Amino acid sequence: MASIALRFPPSELPESALRLRDEVRVFVKEEIEAGTFQPAVDSWLSGISPEFSRKLGERGWLGMSWSKKYGGHERSLLDRFVVSKELLAAGAPVGVHWAGDRQTGPMLETHGTEHQKQKYLPAMARGECFFALGLSEPDAGSDLANVRTRATQTEGGWLLNGSKIWSSGAHHAHAMVVLCRTSPKDDGNRHAGISQLMIETDQEGVTIRPINLITGVHHFNEVVFEDAFVPDNMVVGEVGGGWAQVVSELAFERSGPERFLSTFPLFLEFLRVAKGTRDARIQEVVGNLTARYTALYNMSMRVMGMLAKGERVDTEAALVKDVGTRYESELTEALRLLVHERGSFAEPTRFESQLMKALLHSPGFTLRGGTNEILRGMIARGLGLR
Ligand SMILES: Cc1cc2nc3c(=O)[nH]c(=O)nc-3n(C[C@H](O)[C@H](O)[C@H](O)COP(=O)(O)OP(=O)(O)OC[C@H]3O[C@@H](n4cnc5c(N)ncnc54)[C@H](O)[C@@H]3O)c2cc1C
Incomplete structure (x- = not known):
């Protein structure tokens, strides 16, 4: 066992x-x-x-x-x-x-x-x-080792070709680190031959195209590279060692407080609106959300404590992200149901406009930073179940 x-x-x-x-x-x-x-x-x-x-x-x-x-x-x-x-x-x-x-x-x-x-x-x-993350591609999201963006060696550097998608804030970023293939796929080891190249967003051969959110906000981008020249001094780490480097970033990406606090301002706004209520149903929801928040806060802080000591926390970080991002959506849904049960406020309030935004952003919570389904596989492996 x-x-x-x-x-x-x-x-x-x-x-x-x-x-x-x-x-x-x-x-x-x-x-x-x-x-x-x-x-x-x-x-x-x-x-x-x-x-x-x-x-x-x-x-x-x-x-x-x-x-x-x-x-x-x-x-x-x-x-x-x-x-x-x-x-x-x-x-x-x-x-x-x-x-x-x-x-x-x-x-x-x-x-x-x-x-x-x-x-x-x-x-x-x-x-x-500011930096953007150049990881995902149309056919390489969960299966990141499938990246097709390719860098081929040329005099003094590399020519980058391909495209990235869902690049958050690339239109505000000065540079991005692009995960790409620098040698053909080796079926024996899919993670070999992948490198990280740094590229400035305003240089020739880089095109940034907006992808609007459902709210109309320009947040995402498609970033296309067409013979974009990357000098040798912009290769990050080892050529061919990009996979190990990118994996080492992930615990930082997954365990932080942004994995359970994205909708917390909505909760605070609700507490302000509902202050002094004697409504038992509201008290029950608030108690439940507060208890879960406290547990998540402690889990995330403890993972950070382990990271600070240089310990490996991949499984624990994946767990924080899975539980935390579900909490973000479930908080939104619990408050939406309360509004539904109690009837809307007479005037659109700050609470309601934040609630609408939280609802529209919710589908992304469990996807970004690696989907929860993939993370559960990692947790199972960490528990010795796979
Ligand atoms: C708000 C937001 C911001 C983002 N920002 C960035 C960014 O800045 N830079 C960047 O590079 N990327 C970014 N992403 C992309 C994100 O990393 C990917 O969406 C994510 O890795 C999933 O990849 P995918 O979208 O290709 O989905 P897919 O990998 O196609 O997955 C689709 C569905 O299938 C499931 N699935 C896939 N494989 C398996 C499996 N083996 N077992 C079980 N289920 C599986 C997934 O869980 C998911 O539900 C962002 C995404 C979001 C939502």
Whole structure:
């Protein structure tokens, strides 16, 4: 019988992290009062404000865990967790820097060349340089090893051809890291011959085409590469070693607070609207959602604590994403049902407009970052069941 391999060892926030949390709360409150932003659901996807990102950079809240040598602040991953959690809970516009700060920066710090680190990391930590993720393709989403975008060697570098899809925020990004084939598929090892190439979005041979969300918002893109030249000094890590590099980013991508807080601003808005109610049905729903939130918060924080110690957390991170992203949708649905049962408000309210947005964004919660079906397969493997 396989042993149960899941671990969520207790991880306490140190005093310094609690002080940081209070500092972020004050900042966020002041920004809302100053009218810088209105709390919004799914703000790490659709909240776009380069000015706000720059403000975070000035405060040292981007690139928090990166080396000072590259513009970072050498703070712990738990400190970063605290800042992320407060910004997401407040529905702050963090979308433009999110992917770069969360995973491209750490990946570059580990695998990038000195030139790449010096060129990009300090600007990212200042909130002046943004990255998009170039992973998915029309026939390579869950099956990422099937990427067909190809780079062929030429004098001084590589010629990139192919296309990426669902590239969040590529139209705001200065650069993207593209997962591509640099040598033909080897049937013995599908993960060999894949590399990560960095490319600037405004260069010749790169076309970014919008794909609008159901709300009409331009968030996604198709990015087409036609003989786009990538110099040798823009290859990230080893040629042919891209698979291992990309996999190492995924625990950061999957376990963070954005996997359970996308709709939290809606919950806070509901609590504001329903304050003081004696309605037992509302109390039951609120109690249920609060209990589940508390469990998820602790799971995510504990995974971050393990990541901070350099431990492998693939299975636990997949579990947080599966449970957390379902919570995001189920929170929305529970509040929708309450509105349905109790009748709509007389005037369209902030709560209702956020509810509509959350409902329309819901289908993406369990897809982005690797679908939950795929993650459950990973969890089963982690438990020794596959
Ligand atoms: C909001 C959002 C933002 C995104 N941002 C980015 C981005 O910035 N960059 C980027 O590269 N990509 C991005 N993506 C793409 C995302 O990573 C893919 O949608 C995801 O990996 C799934 O791939 P797919 O869409 O091709 O679906 P498919 O892989 O075609 O899957 C379709 C369905 O089949 C199921 N399925 C597939 N294979 C299996 C299997 N073996 N067993 C069981 N079920 C299976 C899946 O679970 C899913 O339900 C984003 C997606 C969303 C929704």
